[in-house]
Amino acid sequence: MTCEEAKTLLSEYWSQTLDETRELAFDAHLAGCETCRAETERLGVLWKSLALLPVEEPSANLRGRFYETLGAFRQGLESAPRRSLREKIVSFWPRQPAWQMAVSFALLVLGVGVGYEIRPEKQEQPEVAQLRGEVSNMRQLVALSLMQQQSAGERLRGVGWAYQVEPSDTEVLSALLKAVNQDSSVNVRLAAADALHAFGASPGMRKAILEAIPKQSAPLVQIALIDLLVDLKKKEATPDLRALAADQAVHAGVRQRATWAVEKLQ
Amino acid sequence: MNRFSIVLGLASTLGTLLVGQDTPDRVTVPFRDAAKARTLVVVVVNGGMTIRGYDGKDAIIEANSRGGPSRGRLRLPSAPPGMHRIDNQNSGLDISEKDNVVTVNGGIMHSVDLLIQVPIQTSLKLKTLNGGHLTVENISGEIEAENTNGAVTITNVSGSVLANSMNGRVTVSLDRVTPDKSMSFSTMNGIIDVTLPADVKARLKMKTDNGEIYLDDGFDVKLDASSRAPVVSDRRSSGGRYRVRLDRTTYGDINGGGPEMQFTTYNGSILIHKK
Numbered sequence: 001m002t003c004e005e006a007k008t009l010l011s012e013y014w015s016q017t018l019d020e021t022r023e024l025a026f027d028a029h030l031a032g033c034e035t036c037r038a039e040t041e042r043l044g045v046l047w048k049s050l051a052l053l054p055v056e057e058p059s060a061n062l063r064g065r066f067y068e069t070l071g072a073f074r075q076g077l078e079s080a081p082r083r084s085l086r087e088k089i090v091s092f093w094p095r096q097p098a099w100q101m102a103v104s105f106a107l108l109v110l111g112v113g114v115g116y117e118i119r120p121e122k123q124e125q126p127e128v129a130q131l132r133g134e135v136s137n138m139r140q141l142v143a144l145s146l147m148q149q150q151s152a153g154e155r156l157r158g159v160g161w162a163y164q165v166e167p168s169d170t171e172v173l174s175a176l177l178k179a180v181n182q183d184s185s186v187n188v189r190l191a192a193a194d195a196l197h198a199f200g201a202s203p204g205m206r207k208a209i210l211e212a213i214p215k216q217s218a219p220l221v222q223i224a225l226i227d228l229l230v231d232l233k234k235k236e237a238t239p240d241l242r243a244l245a246a247d248q249a250v251h252a253g254v255r256q257r258a259t260w261a262v263e264k265l266q
Numbered sequence: 267m268n269r270f271s272i273v274l275g276l277a278s279t280l281g282t283l284l285v286g287q288d289t290p291d292r293v294t295v296p297f298r299d300a301a302k303a304r305t306l307v308v309v310v311v312n313g314g315m316t317i318r319g320y321d322g323k324d325a326i327i328e329a330n331s332r333g334g335p336s337r338g339r340l341r342l343p344s345a346p347p348g349m350h351r352i353d354n355q356n357s358g359l360d361i362s363e364k365d366n367v368v369t370v371n372g373g374i375m376h377s378v379d380l381l382i383q384v385p386i387q388t389s390l391k392l393k394t395l396n397g398g399h400l401t402v403e404n405i406s407g408e409i410e411a412e413n414t415n416g417a418v419t420i421t422n423v424s425g426s427v428l429a430n431s432m433n434g435r436v437t438v439s440l441d442r443v444t445p446d447k448s449m450s451f452s453t454m455n456g457i458i459d460v461t462l463p464a465d466v467k468a469r470l471k472m473k474t475d476n477g478e479i480y481l482d483d484g485f486d487v488k489l490d491a492s493s494r495a496p497v498v499s500d501r502r503s504s505g506g507r508y509r510v511r512l513d514r515t516t517y518g519d520i521n522g523g524g525p526e527m528q529f530t531t532y533n534g535s536i537l538i539h540k541k
Contacts, residue, residue: 152391152410153426156448160526186412186430187450190530219432220454223532227514253454253532 001029006036013040014047139164140172147175152185159191163198173199177208180225186218193224200232210240219251226254226261235265295361295368296324297385302366304388304407310372314379314398314416319386319405325368326383329359389425400431408447417456431456435534440466441541445524452530460529461539467524470538473515477535481518484540489518 006029012018013026030037094100143165146158159179165172176199179192193212199205209225216222226244229237244250245258297304300323308315320326359378360371372378372394379398384390389407394400400413406424417434420427426447429436435456443449443466451458457477462468462485470487472479481487520527529536 151389151408152428153408153447153449156428156450157525160448185410185428187428187452187528190430190452191450191528218430218454220430220452220530220532223454224530 001025003029003033003036006030006033007039010040010043011047014044136166136169140169143172144175147179152183152188155179155183155185155188156191159188159195162192162195167198167201169199170202173202177212180212180221181215186220189216189218189221190224193221193228196228197231200228205232206234206237209234210237213244219254222251222254223257226257230261230264233265238262238265241265291329293327293361294324295327295363297366297368298363299366304385305367305391306382306384306388307367307369307391308372308380308382308393309370310378310380310394310398311374312377312396312398313372313394314400315392315394316379316381316399316401316403317390317392317405318381318383318403319388320383321386322383323385327359327361327370328381330379330381331377406442408444418453427451435459439541443468448526448528450528450530452528453534454531455533456531457534457537458529458531459537459539461541462520463541465521467521468519468527469523469525470518470520470527470529471515472518472529472536473531474529474534474536475514475532477531477533479516479529479536479538481538482540485520485538486522487518487520488523489516 006026009018009022009026013023018026030040094103139161143158143161146154146161149155149158159176162172162176173196176192176195180189180196183189183192196205196209206229209229213222213225216225226241229241241258241262245255245262247255250258306317306325308317359373360369362369368384370380370382372380384405386404387406390402390405390409390411392400392402392409392411394412394416395414398413398416400411400416400418402409402411402420402423404422408425409420409423409427409429411418411420411428412430413434414432415434416431417437418429418431419435419437420429421437421439423438423440424442424444425440426444426449427438427440428450429438429452430450431453433455434453435458436451436453437459438451439461440463442463445467449468451460464484529538
């Protein structure tokens with residue numbers, strides 16, 4: 001056993017925990033080595049005197065103080081500004097699905113709101129107007145094309161569409177007047193005469209109606225046209241209506257209606 | 267017996283048309299294409315007509331002349347000395363077929379009653395002026411019927427109907443209606459009596475001056491609150507005028523509303539029955 005090896009065994013030697021073989025080897029080394037023997041004796045005194053020191057008990061406050069310190073440490077850790085940007089964003093995201101939805105929705109509303117606020121106003125308005133124009137054109141197209149159909153039922157539908165176009169639509173107006181004057185079906189002519197109400201403000205309306213009345217073979221349509229003049233308050237039509245009321249070639253019911261119209265317009 | 271002058275209004279390019287002349291007063295005209303939609307057009311100045319759907323492919327036209335010139339005809343000049351007039355019995359009926367459309371034109375001078383049988387699935391365009399009933403039975407298609415001085419009776423049909431009479435009653439009974447088709451029934455001096463299937467969906471537009479409107483209790487009709495109320499139209503913003511008028515028309519939705527169905531009469535009532 002070398003001196004170095006012996007020194008590592010010192011503490012075990014003093015506490016008497018060495019096994020038999022190592023104690024014998026240690027004793028043999030001490031017997032043959034002066035320095036190690038002197039060292040062991042000197043330090044042995046200190047070891048024994050240390051054992052005489054009273055065991056220090058922790059005070060009752062220590063425990064509480066420890067946890068206070070620990071808590072303060074944790075708090076310090078949490079408020080420490082050392083987290084990455086990603087962690088910060090993630091920490092905003094709630095764990096509850098309901099809250100997740102609420103946050104999503106709030107963001108959506110915010111986005112729409114912001115989008116609406118910053119929309120380019122000057123570009124939007126003509127687009128809407130254009131769209132409205134296109135819808136109006138589409139209705140005009142439907143009305144006009146249906147009014148040219150072979151089937152009277154389809155033409156009747158076309159007249160129905162005429163209610164949906166702008167009252168300033170002259171193309172639809174002339175198609176309606178054409179239907180009143182020329183359509184082979186009395187029912188289509190009748191519906192067209194009714195549809196003319198919406199175009200009452202158009203110029204030349206009174207003249208067109210007055211021209212249409214004598215062309216009619218169906219008294220029912222003639223009466224509808226007279227009613228139209230009354231509804232549109234075309235007072236200027238009174239002399240023509242008076243002449244119609246006096247015309248013996250005209251159906252009695254129509255003459256009666258014309259007389260009524262003259263009174264009504266006065 | 268009458269003789270028929272059958273004028274085939276066909277262009278030579280259309281090829282030959284088979285016209286079977288069964289008996290002098292009965293003519294069979296086939297529709298060229300059985301797969302395509304068929305249309306029958308009939309115009310009669312003097313006389314009535316009955317159109318009936320049957321289980322076949324051809325149009326079968328039968329005519330019953332009332333004999334002699336019609337009452338409306340001008341008095342004939344007396345025969346020149348030494349001569350006598352022979353009765354011209356030509357009914358002047360003109361029948362043609364083109365593109366699956368069979369057209370029957372009644373003569374102007376003679377009064378004739380027609381009975382025409384066509385396949386059930388046929389659309390009709392019918393017009394008669396003087397003295398006669400216009401009757402349609404058992405047809406499925408688009409029916410357009412006008413009668414000036416007589417009644418229009420359309421029963422046991424499906425599809426859509428436009429019916430008009432000037433001085434007669436308009437009676438229509440529909441088993442089924444084509445959805446999205448507008449219809450119209452009108453008469454000056456008669457009653458409009460229309461029977462509709464229970465499930466019909468329509469926007470009713472009813473107008474009568476001197477009559478009443480009757481609706482079947484079984485129908486779910488929602489009348490517009492604005493019906494018979496003043497109609498205000500304000501066009502001042504676009505340079506027009508401000509106007510209030512009293513609309514004589516009553517509007518209502520049947521079974522929730524649908525295509526427009528117009529009823530117009532001046533001196534009659536409107537009756538709408540449920541089938």
